[in-house]
Amino acid sequence: xxxxxxxxxxxxxxxxxxxxxxxxxxxxxxxxxxxxxxxxxxxxxxxxxxxxxxxxxxxxxxxxxxxxxxxxxxxxxxxxxxxxxxxxxxxxxxxxxxxxxxxxxxxxxxxxxxxxxxxxxxxxxxxxxxxxxxxxxxxxxxxxxxxxxxxxxxxxxxxxxxxxxxxxxxxxxxxxxxxxxxxxxxxxxxxxxxxxxxxxxxxxxxxxxxxxxxxxxxxxxxxxxxxxxxxxxxxxxxxxxxxxxxxxxxxxxxxxxxxxxxxxxxxxxxxxxxxxxxxxxxxxxxxxxxxxxxxxxxxxxxxxxxxxxxxxxxxxxxxxxxxxxxxxxxxxxxxxxxxxxxxxxxxxxxxxxxxxxxxxxxxxxxxxxxxxxxxxxxxxxxxxxxxxxxxxxxxxxxxxxxxxxxxxxxxxxxxxxxxxxxxxxxxxxxxxxxxxxxxxxxxxxxx
Numbered sequence: 001x002x003x004x005x006x007x008x009x010x011x012x013x014x015x016x017x018x019x020x021x022x023x024x025x026x027x028x029x030x031x032x033x034x035x036x037x038x039x040x041x042x043x044x045x046x047x048x049x050x051x052x053x054x055x056x057x058x059x060x061x062x063x064x065x066x067x068x069x070x071x072x073x074x075x076x077x078x079x080x081x082x083x084x085x086x087x088x089x090x091x092x093x094x095x096x097x098x099x100x101x102x103x104x105x106x107x108x109x110x111x112x113x114x115x116x117x118x119x120x121x122x123x124x125x126x127x128x129x130x131x132x133x134x135x136x137x138x139x140x141x142x143x144x145x146x147x148x149x150x151x152x153x154x155x156x157x158x159x160x161x162x163x164x165x166x167x168x169x170x171x172x173x174x175x176x177x178x179x180x181x182x183x184x185x186x187x188x189x190x191x192x193x194x195x196x197x198x199x200x201x202x203x204x205x206x207x208x209x210x211x212x213x214x215x216x217x218x219x220x221x222x223x224x225x226x227x228x229x230x231x232x233x234x235x236x237x238x239x240x241x242x243x244x245x246x247x248x249x250x251x252x253x254x255x256x257x258x259x260x261x262x263x264x265x266x267x268x269x270x271x272x273x274x275x276x277x278x279x280x281x282x283x284x285x286x287x288x289x290x291x292x293x294x295x296x297x298x299x300x301x302x303x304x305x306x307x308x309x310x311x312x313x314x315x316x317x318x319x320x321x322x323x324x325x326x327x328x329x330x331x332x333x334x335x336x337x338x339x340x341x342x343x344x345x346x347x348x349x350x351x352x353x354x355x356x357x358x359x360x361x362x363x364x365x366x367x368x369x370x371x372x373x374x375x376x377x378x379x380x381x382x383x384x385x386x387x388x389x390x391x392x393x394x395x396x397x398x399x400x401x402x403x404x405x406x407x408x409x410x411x412x413x414x415x416x417x418x419x420x421x422x423x424x425x426x427x428x429x430x431x432x433x434x435x436x437x438x439x440x441x442x443x444x445x446x447x
Contacts, residue, residue: 041068044077044117044129045218047153047344049232051134052225053089053105054172055141060296060327061134062344063099063115064153070214070238070246072154072340074099077119085111089136094296097329099153102296105138112136137229145172146181146225147325148233149346151259155237156246156341157193157206158278163248166201166257167221167233173323174262174348181223183230190217192239197221208239215239246278247287249332249343254361254443260346261313261328263300265382267356268314275332275341284309289333297326300347315349319382322350350382353431355390355440363415363425363444371405371414376427376440378411387411390429390438399423400446417446 047062065077081091081101088111094100103113114131121127139145149168157163169181178200186197188204192215196203200223208215216239222232240246251258253271261269273291274284291309293302299317304310317324326349331342358375365372378390387393393410397403401423405414415425425442 039068040121042066042073042117042119042127042129043068043216043236044115044132045153045234045236046115046132046134047150047233047235048134048148049220049234050137050229051103051147051231052137052139052145052227052229053103054139054143054145055105055108057141057145057172057323057325058102058104059147059325060094060100060102060346061113062153062327063101063117063132064236065099065117065119065129066154066216066236066238067119068214070156070216070240072342073119077117080116080118082114082116083111084114085109088138089113096298097294097296097327100296100327100329102326103136105141108138108140110135110137139227144227146170146177146227146229146231147172147346148221148223148231149260150221150233150235151251151343151345152235152248153344155204155235155248156240157204157237158240158244158246159206159208159242161206161246161278163204163206163278164201165204165219165235166259168200168260168346169223169225169231170260170346170348172325172348173351173353174260174325174346175351175354176260177226180226183222183224185222187220188217189220190215193217193219193237195219204237206237206239208241210241211243212241214241247275247283247332247337247339247341249330249341250274250276251330251343251345258345259343261348262351262354263313263315263347263349264354264356264379265315265317265319265350267379267382268312269347270310270312270360271345273309273311273330273332273343284332286336287332287334289335291333292331293328294331295326295328295347297324297347297349299324300326300328300349302328313347317349317382319350322348322381323352324349351379352381353433353436353438354379355427355429355438357440357442361443363442365401365415365417365444365446368417368419368446371416373408373412374415374425374442375412378429378431378438380433389432391432393427393429396426397423401425415444420446
């Protein structure tokens, strides 16, 4: 293995930036050699520090490798995954997506999962990085479990840039329960990134006036889930040297940011992907290469609408099977730029319980004054259930629509447009099987 030293300034900028050696064995206060000043070095990070999973169920965790210039080198890195106690949880590296691994709960208890990353450099030398470790708690199969969905394990920013980020607390059915988490806490490991946070959202401000070197910091986030367990995640942020352009993939669903999806055998999910530059300009057109959508689950697939990055996500999982939790990684490619920004979505196939409408969103009312029936059903592993399986159905709306009419059931409403504009419908009911409140938001427009 070819030895490499670390840039001292980069290490000082991010105390938790993982290093194989500090000072590269140079020692003393003498001037450094040109090789030491220009060496490219590497770090590896896991996207979670603590997580939980049910017996017989799975979660996906992700690792990333980044060089000291802020370039993502995950694709040229091999990852060796190990469970410290296979009797509690097993771990297998994904063959579909480099850096991802599937953890399966075996028996109740707690264990640690570690990954060792080995980077293959441009000169074909290899660099093995220190192990990264996550603590995994395995609970009974019947228990509701929670996880942090972190869409960007790594982010690249520029000096002075302010960037909004959001993580989601999701349950094993893929429901976003961020509002039910408590004690949300954010922190940064170094002065390269300042964090201003509110619950599961934060604003990151980057600082690096250097014109010669990148800086870095870990942004950590934690939350206490409804079951009382503390879950933690990490976003590794590289702040590029002053004047550099950076890019990020943003995923939205019906115009709102999204990083978690529910997909049923009979009801695919849809989202839109685009690329923003560090000045918040939409530069998706510059990423004119072949984008990839890679899933960790063999039953999950994604396809683009022609000429767009509007994506439909489908599952071949049979009705009655599930839930299966995995991830879908979006990578934007360009024939003009070397950057390949990515984003990762948490995806649950055939959740045990979920509300689904009988029509795809966004809803479109094309004629004023003519009511359109909208039905919402409670699904169990993708199967239909009677409306009586949920009680206390409640419908509310915002925008230019009226609800109601004769002959409708508790899980159906007639929706009438009263003027042109956007509207929302919020539907809720209490699931008889587990006593939990189910909520679904629908969006639409009247034309």
